[in-house]
Amino acid sequence: xxxxxxxxxxDKYKVVFExxxxxxxxxxxxxxxxTSPHRHPDTVMFTMSAFERRLIRGxxxxxxxxxxxxxxxxxxxxxxxxxxxxxxxxxxFVELKExxxxxxxxxxxxxxxxxx
Amino acid sequence: xxxxxxxxxxDKYKVVFExxxxxxxxxxxxxxxxTSPHRHPDTVMFTMSAFERRLIRGxxxxxxxxxxxxxxxxxxxxxxxxxxxxxxxxxxFVELKExxxxxxxxxxxxxxxxxx
Numbered sequence: 001x002x003x004x005x006x007x008x009x010x011d012k013y014k015v016v017f018e019x020x021x022x023x024x025x026x027x028x029x030x031x032x033x034x035t036s037p038h039r040h041p042d043t044v045m046f047t048m049s050a051f052e053r054r055l056i057r058g059x060x061x062x063x064x065x066x067x068x069x070x071x072x073x074x075x076x077x078x079x080x081x082x083x084x085x086x087x088x089x090x091x092x093f094v095e096l097k098e099x100x101x102x103x104x105x106x107x108x109x110x111x112x113x114x115x116x
Numbered sequence: 117x118x119x120x121x122x123x124x125x126x127d128k129y130k131v132v133f134e135x136x137x138x139x140x141x142x143x144x145x146x147x148x149x150x151t152s153p154h155r156h157p158d159t160v161m162f163t164m165s166a167f168e169r170r171l172i173r174g175x176x177x178x179x180x181x182x183x184x185x186x187x188x189x190x191x192x193x194x195x196x197x198x199x200x201x202x203x204x205x206x207x208x209f210v211e212l213k214e215x216x217x218x219x220x221x222x223x224x225x226x227x228x229x230x231x232x
Contacts, residue, residue, distance in 0.1 A: 019189060020217075044140060046208065071133040071208070072133075073138075094138075094160050
């Protein structure tokens with residue numbers, strides 16, 4: 001389960017920029033849409049709309065409510081997601097290609113961490 | 117001239133997120149505003165508004181016209197900037213803290229490179 005989201009959900013995740021250090025994805029979905037299990041590297045996420053999302057990893061799940069125009073951090077992780085709100089999701093993901101210099105993923109919170 | 121833009125131009129560059137791998141700056145200015153010479157590391161830049169800008173490095177200068185909602189790459193460089201258009205600038209800068217594994221800066225284009 002280390003699948004690239006542009007391969008598991010190509011209708012929702014589009015590559016809008018890529019070079020040797022980063023890849024930038026644009027994400028869009030509609031209420032009720034779900035993604036297949038996929039993997040994110042360490043990522044800066046910008047919310048372009050407000051949306052509500054359920055993140056699922058194994059038997060864990062976490063519901064998050066995200067405001068528009070916010071910067072969030074998504075630590076490297078595998079999950080799937082579901083739009084559980086009433087609004088379309090629109091977000092940008094700046095993926096860092098270099099590997100994290102950090103402890104194992106088990107310590108990582110499911111889903112994004114609030115920034116500003 | 118390796119100054120941090122949050123120190124040279126604190127009225128224009130604000131830190132909106134920071135961790136061990138990235139720092140995210142929000143930039144705002146008005147027509148006619150100029151920045152002092154400062155340094156950017158490798159950076160993903162999102163334009164939140166359309167604006168026109170003159171970038172200056174030593175005796176080089178380059179004028180760029182940026183559309184709103186675009187992803188650009190700003191390779192590590194020192195420069196100063198001037199809003200030469202008629203609209204306010206609003207942009208986000210995702211700065212990569214890890215150093216680039218790249219050839220010297222002299223080869224780097226002044227200002228951003230178009231993405232999408």
